[in-house]
Amino acid sequence: MSHASTAIRPLSLLLAALLLAGCEKATAPVEVNVAAINDFHGNLLSNPFSYQDAAAEGGVVKLKAGGIGALSGLVAQLRQQDPELLLIGAGDMIGGSPPISSMWADEPTLDALDLIGLKFTAVGNHELDQGKTELLRQIAGGCESTRPDKACQFDKAYKGTSFPYISANLMDRQTGKPVFQAYRIEQAHGAKIAFVGATLKDVSAYVSAKSMDGLYTVDEADAINALLPELKEQKVDAIVVVIHQGGETPERFDQPDCKQLGGDVVDVVKRLDPLIKVVVSAHTHQGYLCRVGDKLVTQGASFGRLMTHLTLTIDTRKHQLLDVKAENLVVDPQRYSATPEIAALQREVETRSQAQLGQPLARLGARQVQRETNDAGESAMGDLIADAQLAATRALGAQVALMNLGGMRTDLVLEEGQDKVNYGQVASVQPFNNTLNIITLTGAQLRELLEQQWQSGSMGFYPLQPSASLSYRWDAARPKGQHVIADSLTIDGQPVQPDQQYRITVNSFLADGGDNFTVLKTGQRLDTGLNDLEALIVYLQGRDQAGQPAGLVEAGQRIQRVGESLAGSDR
Numbered sequence: 001m002s003h004a005s006t007a008i009r010p011l012s013l014l015l016a017a018l019l020l021a022g023c024e025k026a027t028a029p030v031e032v033n034v035a036a037i038n039d040f041h042g043n044l045l046s047n048p049f050s051y052q053d054a055a056a057e058g059g060v061v062k063l064k065a066g067g068i069g070a071l072s073g074l075v076a077q078l079r080q081q082d083p084e085l086l087l088i089g090a091g092d093m094i095g096g097s098p099p100i101s102s103m104w105a106d107e108p109t110l111d112a113l114d115l116i117g118l119k120f121t122a123v124g125n126h127e128l129d130q131g132k133t134e135l136l137r138q139i140a141g142g143c144e145s146t147r148p149d150k151a152c153q154f155d156k157a158y159k160g161t162s163f164p165y166i167s168a169n170l171m172d173r174q175t176g177k178p179v180f181q182a183y184r185i186e187q188a189h190g191a192k193i194a195f196v197g198a199t200l201k202d203v204s205a206y207v208s209a210k211s212m213d214g215l216y217t218v219d220e221a222d223a224i225n226a227l228l229p230e231l232k233e234q235k236v237d238a239i240v241v242v243i244h245q246g247g248e249t250p251e252r253f254d255q256p257d258c259k260q261l262g263g264d265v266v267d268v269v270k271r272l273d274p275l276i277k278v279v280v281s282a283h284t285h286q287g288y289l290c291r292v293g294d295k296l297v298t299q300g301a302s303f304g305r306l307m308t309h310l311t312l313t314i315d316t317r318k319h320q321l322l323d324v325k326a327e328n329l330v331v332d333p334q335r336y337s338a339t340p341e342i343a344a345l346q347r348e349v350e351t352r353s354q355a356q357l358g359q360p361l362a363r364l365g366a367r368q369v370q371r372e373t374n375d376a377g378e379s380a381m382g383d384l385i386a387d388a389q390l391a392a393t394r395a396l397g398a399q400v401a402l403m404n405l406g407g408m409r410t411d412l413v414l415e416e417g418q419d420k421v422n423y424g425q426v427a428s429v430q431p432f433n434n435t436l437n438i439i440t441l442t443g444a445q446l447r448e449l450l451e452q453q454w455q456s457g458s459m460g461f462y463p464l465q466p467s468a469s470l471s472y473r474w475d476a477a478r479p480k481g482q483h484v485i486a487d488s489l490t491i492d493g494q495p496v497q498p499d500q501q502y503r504i505t506v507n508s509f510l511a512d513g514g515d516n517f518t519v520l521k522t523g524q525r526l527d528t529g530l531n532d533l534e535a536l537i538v539y540l541q542g543r544d545q546a547g548q549p550a551g552l553v554e555a556g557q558r559i560q561r562v563g564e565s566l567a568g569s570d571r
Contacts, residue, residue, distance in 0.1 A: 031311055034087075036280045040093045041126065042097025043067065047066050049330070065306075065331050066331050067333055069342055074329065075087055079117075091126075093110075093124070096431060099431060103427075116339075122197035122199065124199065125244065168183065168226075169199060169222075192235065193237060196231075198241065201217045237315070241276055243282070246265050285301060308326060362537075362540040364414060380554060381465075384536075392539070396526070405463070405515075407430065408465075411429075426536060434508045435528065437505070437507070440526075443498045445523060446489075446496060447498075467558075472560075473488040474561060504520075
């Protein structure tokens with residue numbers, strides 16, 4: 001053997017070793033970071049947020065959280081740790097928004113989400129508040145809108161979004177196909193992740209009938225599972241479901257692997273293909289990091305106050321998700337400062353909105369009027385709005401007004417040094433631009449309507465908020481359909497008679513049977529054309545001028561519960 005051949009052998013062994021090391025490195029598991037937000041609802045500014053903490057004074061931490069500024073700062077910090085971070089949305093990015101966003105057709109919010117690098121969002125119910133045509137305009141850009149007084153008023157050349165909307169089960173009635181892309185495949189660190197979008201199947205219960213024109217939904221789990229063969233063909237390494245449907249749990253928002261998740265999303269998750277291990281949920285405005293079987297199900301509260309941070313460990317060689325870790329981060333403006341681009345946009349929006357939003361309207365009867373319901377299901381805010389709507393329609397023959405919980409978006413809170421509530425604060429409570437409708441029902445139908453407050457799934461007990469003219473008692477121990485104690489139901493102090501007709505004021509959303517109150521669709525209907533927000537403003541100003549400012553700290557006990565307490569309920 002020559003000296004040359006012996007010299008070559010160590011060199012060849014070294015090259016082989018280096019090549020093997022390179023292969024091992026190439027096939028080592030990778031970590032992909034995902035940040036998720038849900039139910040942002042155009043909340044460009046921070047909102048009150050509280051949670052239990054034994055170490056805090058009084059056992060509760062209270063702060064203002066969220067807002068696009070702090071959100072942008074947190075995203076920037078996460079991107080410093082991982083420049084390939086994927087920022088995603090689980091629906092309701094817009095709609096049901098405070099006026100600082102809604103007065104501009106939510107276009108500044110969409111601009112801001114673009115600036116912070118949102119990859120996509122699922123379609124939520126509130127994205128459909130103005131119907132399919134308007135949502136498509138908001139995505140594609142342009143000014144041909146059903147609300148020309150708002151569209152393109154912030155930017156005359158509104159260009160739309162860079163990010164798409166996705167939903168596998170929101171269908172076009174003409175074509176029978178999804179209106180939007182069913183999924184998105186995103187890449188990070190050499191891994192391909194398929195994000196499959198879905199909209200809650202019963203979306204029609206949460207938007208007006210007009211908003212569902214040309215649309216229908218199919219089962220969420222069925223639509224998602226049907227995509228798996230197509231995704232496997234594309235050799236994706238992991239599949240994440242991003243669904244605008246949710247649940248509830250008594251556990252803390254940051255409790256890892258919580259076990260007590262209930263609600264509509266649980267049934268969907270249980271029926272998903274075993275290959276799917278991660279579900280980012282939304283809709284119920286809850287914070288949780290739960291397990292349903294071997295699947296992780298997360299949600300990050302609402303209004304951008306929490307951000308869900310996921311770390312996926314992926315084997316790209318085997319196209320397999322090995323592990324996932326999750327945390328819910330509080331979006332604290334004291335910790336996360338706005339990026340320069342977002343800070344500039346926010347200053348412009350606030351400056352241009354201030355003239356209208358800062359206009360003082362009226363004194364209140366309390367420094368805070370809250371939406372949180374008492375044990376019986378009644379809230380101070382519900383009382384206030386129902387009284388305002390009845391006052392606006394009494395002259396047209398209305399005897400009672402009823403308000404839905406979902407139509408009240410925030411509390412009325414006077415800031416330190418503030419004497420009168422301003423337009424922006426009142427408009428934030430009722431941003432949907434509904435009209436007031438008077439529905440004629442018999443006493444028997446009214447009782448049936450009140451029994452519809454006990455609903456299935458995540459809605460649970462979903463009490464309508466009554467004007468002072470109506471009162472009743474209820475008992476949870478009674479059989480379904482008999483919760484309201486018959487002889488306790490009165491209008492203006494008189495027992496409600498089954499065959500007598502009564503005129504009930506509700507907003508146009510409820511009049512269409514919204515929130516599953518279908519009895520309202522069966523009665524004779526008069527659309528008064530009166531705007532719900534204007535009715536509230538007129539009522540507040542009238543009471544102030546009369547020297548009796550409206551709004552109380554506690555609910556007025558128009559509804560009373562018999563038996564077991566509902567303490568702790570926020571419905």
